[in-house]
Amino acid sequence: MNLIRLPRHEHPAPPYHELHQKTVFDSGSRNIGQVENLYVDHDRNLQFFDVVTSGVLRLRKKHHLVPAEAITDEDPGDITLGVDQGTVEDAPPLSDPHAGPDEELQRAAREHYSYS
Numbered sequence: 837m838n839l840i841r842l843p844r845h846e847h848p849a850p851p852y853h854e855l856h857q858k859t860v861f862d863s864g865s866r867n868i869g870q871v872e873n874l875y876v877d878h879d880r881n882l883q884f885f886d887v888v889t890s891g892v893l894r895l896r897k898k899h900h901l902v903p904a905e906a907i908t909d910e911d912p913g914d915i916t917l918g919v920d921q922g923t924v925e926d927a928p929p930l931s932d933p934h935a936g937p938d939e940e941l942q943r944a945a946r947e948h949y950s951y952s
Contacts, residue, residue, distance in 0.1 A: 839883055839936035842874040848882035852910065859914040860887045862921045869924075871915065872899060875936050884945065886933050887924055899930040901937055901945045919949060 847854050855871045862868050869889040876882055882904040889898050909916040928944040946952045
């Protein structure tokens with residue numbers, strides 16, 4: 837599926853609201869990062885988002901592709917995922933967060949999270 841990165845001032849179709857910059861918690865309530873980019877289909881349905889995590893001393897950022905199905909709860913300032921931190925960090929790498937993920941990466945991510 838051909839996906840596009842949603843501009844920061846735009847929102848995905850319901851049921852999701854503004855997700856940019858929300859804090860992301862894993863299934864164990866650990867803070868694992870923030871939502872950076874949203875990837876939607878042509879109907880603006882959220883398919884994936886990327887979670888940015890920081891390395892030691894917050895010097896190195898990593899982008900982790902996450903399927904929308906992983907969101908189990910959405911509050912005004914944060915979201916909770918139905919997976920643990922290790923699952924997110926072990927996801928296939930998102931090398932260019934400014935471009936939509938290609939079909940191969942989408943498939944690999946869905947398989948990684950068991951949403952295939």
